[in-house]
Amino acid sequence: MDKKSKIALYAIGAVILFMIVVEVAKPRPLNWSDSYSALDKIPLGGYVIYNELKNETKQNIPIINKNIYEYLYTIDSTVTNQSLVFINNYINLGGQESQAILDFVDRGNTVFVSTGYFSGMLADTLKISLNRDFENLFKQVSINSFTSDYQAKNNTVFNDVIENSYFASVDTLNTTVLGMVSKADSTHLHPNFIKVNYGVNDGAFYIHSNPFAFTNYHLLNGKEDYAATVLSYLPKSKIIWDNYYKSGRKIISSPLRYVLLNKALKWAFYIALLGLVMFVIFKGKRTQRIIPVIEPLKNSTVEFTSTIGDLYYQHGNFSNIISKKIVYFLDYVRSSFYLNTDKLNQEFVNKLALKSGNSTEDTLKLIDFIALLRSKKQHSEKDLIELNRKIEHFKNKTT
Numbered sequence: 001m002d003k004k005s006k007i008a009l010y011a012i013g014a015v016i017l018f019m020i021v022v023e024v025a026k027p028r029p030l031n032w033s034d035s036y037s038a039l040d041k042i043p044l045g046g047y048v049i050y051n052e053l054k055n056e057t058k059q060n061i062p063i064i065n066k067n068i069y070e071y072l073y074t075i076d077s078t079v080t081n082q083s084l085v086f087i088n089n090y091i092n093l094g095g096q097e098s099q100a101i102l103d104f105v106d107r108g109n110t111v112f113v114s115t116g117y118f119s120g121m122l123a124d125t126l127k128i129s130l131n132r133d134f135e136n137l138f139k140q141v142s143i144n145s146f147t148s149d150y151q152a153k154n155n156t157v158f159n160d161v162i163e164n165s166y167f168a169s170v171d172t173l174n175t176t177v178l179g180m181v182s183k184a185d186s187t188h189l190h191p192n193f194i195k196v197n198y199g200v201n202d203g204a205f206y207i208h209s210n211p212f213a214f215t216n217y218h219l220l221n222g223k224e225d226y227a228a229t230v231l232s233y234l235p236k237s238k239i240i241w242d243n244y245y246k247s248g249r250k251i252i253s254s255p256l257r258y259v260l261l262n263k264a265l266k267w268a269f270y271i272a273l274l275g276l277v278m279f280v281i282f283k284g285k286r287t288q289r290i291i292p293v294i295e296p297l298k299n300s301t302v303e304f305t306s307t308i309g310d311l312y313y314q315h316g317n318f319s320n321i322i323s324k325k326i327v328y329f330l331d332y333v334r335s336s337f338y339l340n341t342d343k344l345n346q347e348f349v350n351k352l353a354l355k356s357g358n359s360t361e362d363t364l365k366l367i368d369f370i371a372l373l374r375s376k377k378q379h380s381e382k383d384l385i386e387l388n389r390k391i392e393h394f395k396n397k398t399t
Contacts, residue, residue, distance in 0.1 A: 035248025043217035072100040080108040081237040090117035098122040108201035114208040116165040127171035141184040156226035165209035166190030319379045356398045
């Protein structure tokens, strides 16, 4: 790679690196999605309220990350004085879940629900329904107040990030209204915080229709007294935080969901994946590269000899060609029949005829002709042709 190519390559790499740094360093847009999760620090998360509850109660608050039906039927049913806390923008529980919660409260426990949508079997059993729009109250500036004069000092005005809901109907025999909501410029009040007694063991539901009041946004902007007052109505008990019925619940959408939700299988999968990566890395280093096919050198001896012979022939140097043919023939005799060619006498002729399978007469004619050519100083084309004919005849007759 030449110098210019290297400079261009480094420039492209620098630009790509700069783009990555800019992309990573640029501020991310604020996430305003509903969450209510105890782990989320976004404006509509529940990180602040969960940690403040732990600090105020000085107790470890367990977090439920599974279906409430599964949780309630795995704990000791004889333990009472517990409070389940549900905070989300909507609550819609199935039949089994609703029945499990009703049984939980019937044993003398408490359930706190703060939601803008409440439907299903549980809402039907408690005979309550929520409305989200009346006199354009839905997203208007509103006053959230308490019915108790003692708590009136904590009445709060919500100017933004609000969806006002209220109770359109309640079971008047078992329900106590604890809080109200109204437009800032109106005296028309609507209940938004109630207590519903249930069972014979002093169990109760506290249902609130403004879950936004418990988000990080409002708790960090001067509305913490209102949230604290609402929660102060709960009896002193062990608090259990629901983190399953949340809009911001982290859901694994991968096909490996079952594996990743199981701790043992998850670690086995990660270890197997790491092992596979290490195998690829080390196996790739130890494997020999493909050996290129090298074509064998071509034997051009025949072509070379033919070329040299043609060269001699064209120049008419018959004596040189005859001398070399005699030398090559005698070398052939030595290597093939293991005979000494220093003396080309009758004894040599007899041995060569015997070993080669030629007749003594043909062998003698060839040897005599070689001796004749050796004695001559000048040779003709006819001599060369005759010598070649006799040698070829001798070789063809050889067995």
